[in-house]
Structure formats: C-alpha cells, structure tokens
Amino acid sequence: MSRCSELLTRAAEGIRGASGWRRWLISFVAGLAAATALAPLYLLPLMAVGMTVLVLLIDGAAAHSKPGRSAFIAGWFWGFGYFLAGVYWMALSFFVQADQFAWMAPFALAGMPAFLALFTGAAALCCAAFPKTGWARIVFFAGVFALVEYGRGHILTGLPWNLTGQVFAGSAVGAQTAAWYGAYGLSLVAIFLAAAPAAGLEADDKTKPLSGFWVMLGGAALLFAAGAIRLAMPEPQGDARQLVRIVQPNIPQREKIQWSYWAKNFERQMEHSRGAVPPDAQLFIIWPENGAPLLSESPSALEALSEELPENSVLIAGTVRREEAENGEERWYNSIAVVEQEEDRRRITAHYDKHHLVPIGEYLPFYDFLSQIGVAALTPYQDRGFSSGLGPTTLSAGGASFSPMICYEAIFPGASYFKGERPDWLVVATNDAWFGDSSGPRQHLDMARLRAVETGLPMARSANTGVSALIDAKGRILARIPLYQAGKIDAPLPPKLPRTLYDRAGDWPFLLFVLIFLILPFQGKLFARV
Missing domain, CATH: 3.60.110.10 (Carbon-nitrogen hydrolase)
Structure with a gap:
C-alpha cells in the first residue's frame, strides 16, 4: 500500500472511531470546510472532504449504543458548521437599524444554522439505518441528502439557500447541466461526487482506498465536459435593437x-x-x-x-x-x-x-405572539410588514x-x-x-x-x-x-x-433520479460486482 493510501486509511479509521466531543468537533469542522466550496471561495475539494468525513462519521455511529442518535447528532453538527459559515451574513441585517434590532442578531446567527442543521441531522439518521457498505451506501447517501435538500427548499415556505449543487454555479461551464434537471438535480450529482471518496475507505477493505477519488475526479470531468459542449453549441441571434x-x-x-x-x-x-x-x-x-x-x-x-x-x-x-x-x-x-x-x-x-416574502425580513409570522415579545419585521413600512402578491x-x-x-x-x-x-x-x-x-x-x-x-x-x-x-x-x-x-x-x-428540459419537466427528472438512487442500493447483486 502506498504511503498516501496508508495515511488515508488511518485517517478514516480515526474519524470512524472518534467519540464524545472529538466526534462532534470533527463533524462541525467538516461542515465548515464544506461551506468554503461555495461563493466566494469556491474551494471545491473541501466539499469532498466535508461530505466524505460525514459518511465516515455515520459509519462510525454503528459502534455506539444508540447509533441513530449518534448519527443524527453528527449530521446536526455538520449542518451547523455548514450553515454557520454559509448564512452568517443574515445576522448583519439586524445591525442596519441597530437601535431596534441588534439584540436579535445573536439569535439569527446561531438560530438559523441550528434550525437548518435539523435537515442534515435527519438525513444522517436515515442513512444510519441503511446497513449496506461500499458504493451502495454512497448512492443511498446521495439520494437521501438530495431529497432532504429538496424538502428544505419547500417546507415552511422553503429556504433553498446554498444547495450543494451551488458549488458548480461559480462558473457557467459547471452549471450547464442544470438545464436538464435543475438545481436540485445538480445537488444530487454534487453530493454523490463529493461523498464518493468514502467508498474506498471501508473499514474491512483496505485494498483500494483511492478508488472513490478516481470516480469523483472522473465524474467531475464528465460534468464539466458536458458543460463545455453545451456552451459551444450554436445559439440564436439576438436583436441588437x-x-x-x-x-x-x-x-x-x-x-x-x-x-x-x-x-x-x-x-x-x-x-x-x-x-x-x-x-x-x-x-x-x-x-x-x-x-x-x-x-x-x-x-x-x-x-x-x-x-x-x-x-x-x-x-x-x-x-x-x-x-x-x-x-x-x-x-x-x-x-x-x-x-x-x-x-x-x-x-x-x-x-x-x-x-x-422573507419571514421577519418582510413580514412577521405569528404576529400577535411575536410582537408581544418585542420581535418586529425589519421592513420600515408597517409593523406587520408587507402583504403578499398573487x-x-x-x-x-x-x-x-x-x-x-x-x-x-x-x-x-x-x-x-x-x-x-x-x-x-x-x-x-x-x-x-x-x-x-x-x-x-x-x-x-x-x-x-x-x-x-x-x-x-x-x-x-x-x-x-x-x-x-x-x-x-x-x-x-x-x-x-x-x-x-x-x-x-x-x-x-x-x-x-429554446425551452430546456427543466423548463418542460420541472423537478420530475430530479425526483426520478432520486427514486433510482434510493432503490438501486437494495439490489445486492448489482453492487456486488462493483
């Protein structure tokens, strides 16, 4: 085994075996690292580091007395780090009118990431209940996390901010396949590729620790090649007037x-x-x-x-x-x-x-209750905020x-x-x-x-x-x-x-792919050959 492979295997064993506060710290830092793959840094390899670490932590939960609880907490800490680094700036809005709203900033800074992390915690809990290993678990992991991101974009009016697929939106070439399956489909691809390195880091198979890395690199190359081809295709002429x-x-x-x-x-x-x-x-x-x-x-x-x-x-x-x-x-x-x-x-x-409309920012949900405890909408036009259009x-x-x-x-x-x-x-x-x-x-x-x-x-x-x-x-x-x-x-x-596939079919292609990702891992004979 090469020196690099040996180091990767040891690191994976250490992450899987971490317990107590070290486990939660590793998860939190992995989430922070994953967020740096988004704007403005675009450190794309760190999304792979973050996702791979999370898969290993979910694997390690099996050795705990309450594996589901351990996986959920790991997923929650990962999400807390990811969203703390990704949406910290929301708290800055409360300082524009600091005399009225500055007291709310700490609640926004910690409260929003803590709430959004419930989604990653729930996804980790679901993945912990899946007993298979190897590529089957990576496919299942990607399907579950992509479906949870879809839910985050719709539940309670939705907040699809910093979807995983957004790592590819920093360049036009990386974003092109969204024309086929939308931002959620791009997330499904991004999650699978980012988690792929964990497939070669099995606890009971140390013969091919780099196999997942090659799949990740090959898949990313195909994604960008497809984008380059689409960008090179002929386009209609515009009206210069x-x-x-x-x-x-x-x-x-x-x-x-x-x-x-x-x-x-x-x-x-x-x-x-x-x-x-x-x-x-x-x-x-x-x-x-x-x-x-x-x-x-x-x-x-x-x-x-x-x-x-x-x-x-x-x-x-x-x-x-x-x-x-x-x-x-x-x-x-x-x-x-x-x-x-x-x-x-x-x-x-x-x-x-x-x-x-943006809750708190443009209107105040549960107005009667929140107004009594001093919460107000940030909009200066009316206490209740704006009314919604049609x-x-x-x-x-x-x-x-x-x-x-x-x-x-x-x-x-x-x-x-x-x-x-x-x-x-x-x-x-x-x-x-x-x-x-x-x-x-x-x-x-x-x-x-x-x-x-x-x-x-x-x-x-x-x-x-x-x-x-x-x-x-x-x-x-x-x-x-x-x-x-x-x-x-x-x-x-x-x-x-001309109309794109996504414009015609909406999220149905994405949902079909998610269904395939959730069903395929249960086909043991298929993955036995991988």
Missing part, C-alpha cells in the same frame, strides 16, 4: 430606508439612467429593489421621468406601493413598476407584487415580455413564472445592502445564474449595492458591476434559447 441599461446606484442601506433621502436616492438613479439611444432601438432601464418607493403617489417623480429618460425607453423599477383593503386596512407591497411613455408623459402601465407573472413592455422577481424570489428553482407564460427574459430587482461586503450577495448572484440556465432565458439583475449583472441564457455573466460601486451596464439584450 433591444438594449438594457442596468443601474446600480450604491446607496447605503441606512439612507435607502430613510424617507428624507428618497429624493436624493431618486436622483442618484437618474444620473445613471440618462443618455440617448439610437432612434430605432428599444431601451429597458432596470432599477433595483425599492428604487423608487411610492412612485405611483409621486406626480413629480413621474414628471421627472417623463422629461429626463431617453425616448424609446421603458423603466422597470423596484418600488413600494400601498393600497386600502375593503376593510379599510392599509396594505403595503414590495413591488416592481413598469413605466412607459403614453402620449406626452410617462405612466405606470403595470406592476408586480412580490409574493414570496404569484409569479409575465409582463409585456417595449415589444418584449419579461418575468420579474424581487430579491429572495430568485433563489427558488422552477418558480420564475407560471408554466405556459414563458417570457423573453428575466428581471431581478434586489437589494443586498442589508448584508454588507459578505458572502451573501455573491451567493445570491450564483443562484440567479442557475435560474437563467434552468429556464434558457437571459437575465438582467439590478442590485442596489451589487452585484448587478447581465447574464445570458446559458448562465454566462456578460457584464457585472462589483460590490459597492455605482454605475450602469449598457448592452444588447441576449437572445433566449
């Missing part, structure tokens, strides 16, 4: 939410929106989330838009609007407004209301159709628009200024890239402080504005592609 202007004003969050700064903020965005376009061109100007609050109630703002925006332009702006319900209650909506030229002035011709929509303006998404909505696979309403392009208006110069905005951009790949549609993403980007229908970032820089992107609108 359709232009986009994506505005990033870089407004500090404290100023963005203060009413006294609204006029100044409006002018900041106007600075980047002016500028003539060719007479035969159609320009789409994109402003970020809440770029023009209460625009429908401001005749002076609409007059300024009428006078100063270029001719043949459509403004697609994040806004906040309010309306009075039948019972007299005032409702507020986080919205996108479409402003077009009609005769001699500009009017709001359509709007979209965000329907997938759902995804497709709007038409300037001779093209688009589907708008606001911030958080872009993280959900298969939810960009209703089936049968496929648009020409996607618009994302967001505001990641709540989260500072952290990994959050960068991870958010990667998830938006996956929506473009899944749908085969180009995307214009306007973010208040960044990262704003123009993304083509294969997920290539054609232009971007870095974090905390003001500016604009002027470019032709990329063409859309």
Whole structure:
C-alpha cells in the first residue's frame, strides 16, 4: 500500500472511531470546510472532504449504543458548521437599524444554522439505518441528502439557500447541466461526487482506498465536459435593437430606508439612467429593489421621468406601493413598476407584487405572539410588514415580455413564472445592502445564474449595492458591476434559447433520479460486482 493510501486509511479509521466531543468537533469542522466550496471561495475539494468525513462519521455511529442518535447528532453538527459559515451574513441585517434590532442578531446567527442543521441531522439518521457498505451506501447517501435538500427548499415556505449543487454555479461551464434537471438535480450529482471518496475507505477493505477519488475526479470531468459542449453549441441571434441599461446606484442601506433621502436616492438613479439611444432601438432601464418607493403617489417623480429618460425607453423599477383593503386596512407591497411613455408623459402601465416574502425580513409570522415579545419585521413600512402578491407573472413592455422577481424570489428553482407564460427574459430587482461586503450577495448572484440556465432565458439583475449583472441564457455573466460601486451596464439584450428540459419537466427528472438512487442500493447483486 502506498504511503498516501496508508495515511488515508488511518485517517478514516480515526474519524470512524472518534467519540464524545472529538466526534462532534470533527463533524462541525467538516461542515465548515464544506461551506468554503461555495461563493466566494469556491474551494471545491473541501466539499469532498466535508461530505466524505460525514459518511465516515455515520459509519462510525454503528459502534455506539444508540447509533441513530449518534448519527443524527453528527449530521446536526455538520449542518451547523455548514450553515454557520454559509448564512452568517443574515445576522448583519439586524445591525442596519441597530437601535431596534441588534439584540436579535445573536439569535439569527446561531438560530438559523441550528434550525437548518435539523435537515442534515435527519438525513444522517436515515442513512444510519441503511446497513449496506461500499458504493451502495454512497448512492443511498446521495439520494437521501438530495431529497432532504429538496424538502428544505419547500417546507415552511422553503429556504433553498446554498444547495450543494451551488458549488458548480461559480462558473457557467459547471452549471450547464442544470438545464436538464435543475438545481436540485445538480445537488444530487454534487453530493454523490463529493461523498464518493468514502467508498474506498471501508473499514474491512483496505485494498483500494483511492478508488472513490478516481470516480469523483472522473465524474467531475464528465460534468464539466458536458458543460463545455453545451456552451459551444450554436445559439440564436439576438436583436441588437433591444438594449438594457442596468443601474446600480450604491446607496447605503441606512439612507435607502430613510424617507428624507428618497429624493436624493431618486436622483442618484437618474444620473445613471440618462443618455440617448439610437432612434430605432428599444431601451429597458432596470432599477433595483425599492428604487423608487411610492412612485405611483409621486406626480413629480413621474414628471421627472417623463422629461429626463431617453425616448424609446421603458423603466422597470423596484418600488413600494400601498393600497386600502375593503376593510379599510392599509396594505403595503414590495413591488416592481413598469413605466412607459403614453402620449406626452410617462405612466405606470403595470406592476408586480412580490409574493414570496422573507419571514421577519418582510413580514412577521405569528404576529400577535411575536410582537408581544418585542420581535418586529425589519421592513420600515408597517409593523406587520408587507402583504403578499398573487404569484409569479409575465409582463409585456417595449415589444418584449419579461418575468420579474424581487430579491429572495430568485433563489427558488422552477418558480420564475407560471408554466405556459414563458417570457423573453428575466428581471431581478434586489437589494443586498442589508448584508454588507459578505458572502451573501455573491451567493445570491450564483443562484440567479442557475435560474437563467434552468429556464434558457437571459437575465438582467439590478442590485442596489451589487452585484448587478447581465447574464445570458446559458448562465454566462456578460457584464457585472462589483460590490459597492455605482454605475450602469449598457448592452444588447441576449437572445433566449429554446425551452430546456427543466423548463418542460420541472423537478420530475430530479425526483426520478432520486427514486433510482434510493432503490438501486437494495439490489445486492448489482453492487456486488462493483
């Protein structure tokens, strides 16, 4: 046995045999390591280290008096480390209005990872009940963990943030196969490849400790080769007369939410929106989330838009609007407004209301109870927060159709628009200024890239402080504005592609693959040959 193989085998034995606090520490550190494979570091080998260690810890649970309990705790500590490193930035939002919300930050910092870790703990518990070894356990492990990630993306309104497959979203070539089976399918592949090294580290078979590594490397090579081939395939020609202007004003969050700064903020965005376009061109100007609050109630703002925006332009702006319900209650909506030229002035011709709201951030669930203990929604517009819109929509303006998404909505696979309403392009208006110069905005951009790949549609993403980007229908970032820089992107609108398999079938291919992964390990004769 080579020196490398011997060291790997010894390390695996040590991990399997760890007990007490050492076992939990190993699991926690493995989860932390796995998270570094995501944006902004993209240390992809560490996802393999993290997943392989977790498989070995689950194996080691069999030697404990309560193996299920031991496996669950190992999975929970792994998830706690993974999500602590992956979503720590959520706590930063509570310091924007520190006088009101700073006391909630520690609860968000520890509470969210602790809750999300329940999913990895449950997956580890299920895997511990599977008695087989070798490749059978790796296939079963991947199927279970992918299915649990799918559940995490749907239970309690869902939070599919930092799906394992997102490790491949840092580059267009790695993300291409999402066009076939979506982000969840990409996660299934990523989990299998990352856990594959554990297949050669059997406690009772020390003859081929590197076999799993070769499978992992070969599988990753195939994934990237498939991506390169898809990127090289011919594409439709775009219409050079359709232009986009994506505005990033870089407004500090404290100023963005203060009413006294609204006029100044409006002018900041106007600075980047002016500028003539060719007479035969159609320009789409994109402003970020809440770029023009209460625009429908401001005749002076609409007059300024009428006078100063270029001719043949459509403004697609994040806004906040309010309306009075039948019972007299005032409702507020986080919205996108479409402003077009009609005769001699500009009017709001359509709007979209965000329907997938962020708990605590945009609305307060269990309002009566939480408000009594001092919890409030972060939105400054109303104690209860925003009201929810009716759902995804497709709007038409300037001779093209688009589907708008606001911030958080872009993280959900298969939810960009209703089936049968496929648009020409996607618009994302967001505001990641709540989260500072952290990994959050960068991870958010990667998830938006996956929506473009899944749908085969180009995307214009306007973010208040960044990262704003123009993304083509294969997920290539054609232009971007870095974090905390003001500016604009002027470019032709990329063409859309024919419908992808994922756009046609949704998550059904992924669910079929998961079913296969869960059934195959029970076919003993098949895996006996491996």
